[in-house]
Amino acid sequence: MIEVKNIIKTINHKTVLDNLSLTFETGKIYGLKGRNGAGKTMLLRAIAGLIRLDSGSITIDGKVLHRDIDFPSELGLLIxxxxxxxxxxxxxxxxxxxxxxxxxxxxxxxxxxxxxxxxxxxxxxxxxxxxxxxxxxxxxxxxxxxPKLILLDEPTNAIDIEGVKEMRRIFEAEKEAGATIILASHNPEDLSILADQVFNMEEGKLV
Known part of the structure; x- marks a missing residue:
């Protein structure tokens, strides 16, 4: 279980994550949808522990990131x-x-x-x-x-059509094995086929 609560991150005077709150449950695939600059990759970086937030918190299995743990303990990351x-x-x-x-x-x-x-x-x-x-x-x-937590940023980029189908089968198998997967993609098929729930982001917010 991952709880993202009221997180804010500003870079170069631009708010890239704007009071964002989300919950991700174990054993599901979540999609992140939005234009370039919407905050999808920054959210993945935040959950991975790669950036420090200005405010708010991210809790992973009851442990607060950057307080109790530096990074998620079992993390697979493609960013x-x-x-x-x-x-x-x-x-x-x-x-x-x-x-x-x-x-x-x-x-x-x-x-x-x-x-x-x-x-x-x-x-x-x-x-x-x-x-x-x-x-x-x-x-x-x-x-x-x-890993139990898998964060994927545009995972099917540059892969041929048959390869994309193959990768989707792999991601679904990881979900069936109990992993939580958060997937950012510009490919609407990735999201419609794979995601149990899709979050639409714009300017660091949910829309």
């Missing part, structure tokens, strides 16, 4: 400028990340890479990937530790 290191293979990226929490085994990593349609034995560096492959790699990074 703009996602840091899959370009000079390593995808498998090397995930093996390095796995050393932090020591949750994912090499077998889990290989299975996740295959699951998103990539090859764990591929020796190419991530910088050599096509745009669609890089997006699949970012999705693999978000999912490989089987």
């Amino acid at each position: 703009e400028n996602n840091n899959v290191l370009p000079e390593f293979t995808l498998r090397k990226n995930l093996l390095l990340l796995a050393k932090i929490r020591k949750v994912a085994s090499p077998e889990m990593i290989d299975a996740t890479i295959k699951r998103v349609g990539l090859d764990p034995t591929d020796k190419r560096k991530v910088r050599q990937y096509s745009l669609g492959m890089k997006q699949r790699a970012a999705i693999a990074q978000a999912l490989f530790e089987k």
Whole structure:
């Protein structure tokens, strides 16, 4: 359960989150809809603990972000400028990340890479990937530790039509496994097919 309560964030004298209150329940997919600059990505960043709020609070499973915890404990994140290191293979990226929490085994990593349609034995560096492959790699990074909270910013960008269907099936499977997913997308099909509830945002507010 995530409770976003009266959060405000101002950047360069512009209010990007404007007294926003939302609740996200476990085991559901939520969609965030709105134009560029509506506040969707900033809300994802706030829930991920990547920015500090001017006021208000975000509570995750009873723990207040930046008071009781610095970041959500089990978080999968795909957000703009996602840091899959370009000079390593995808498998090397995930093996390095796995050393932090020591949750994912090499077998889990290989299975996740295959699951998103990539090859764990591929020796190419991530910088050599096509745009669609890089997006699949970012999705693999978000999912490989089987997190309870998954935040996805435009996850189907640059992926072909069949790949988009494949990714949607993966997200639905994560929901069925008990994850809470918050998805920001300009693709109305992503939201209509996947989301249990859609929040429309404009200028940092719900509309």
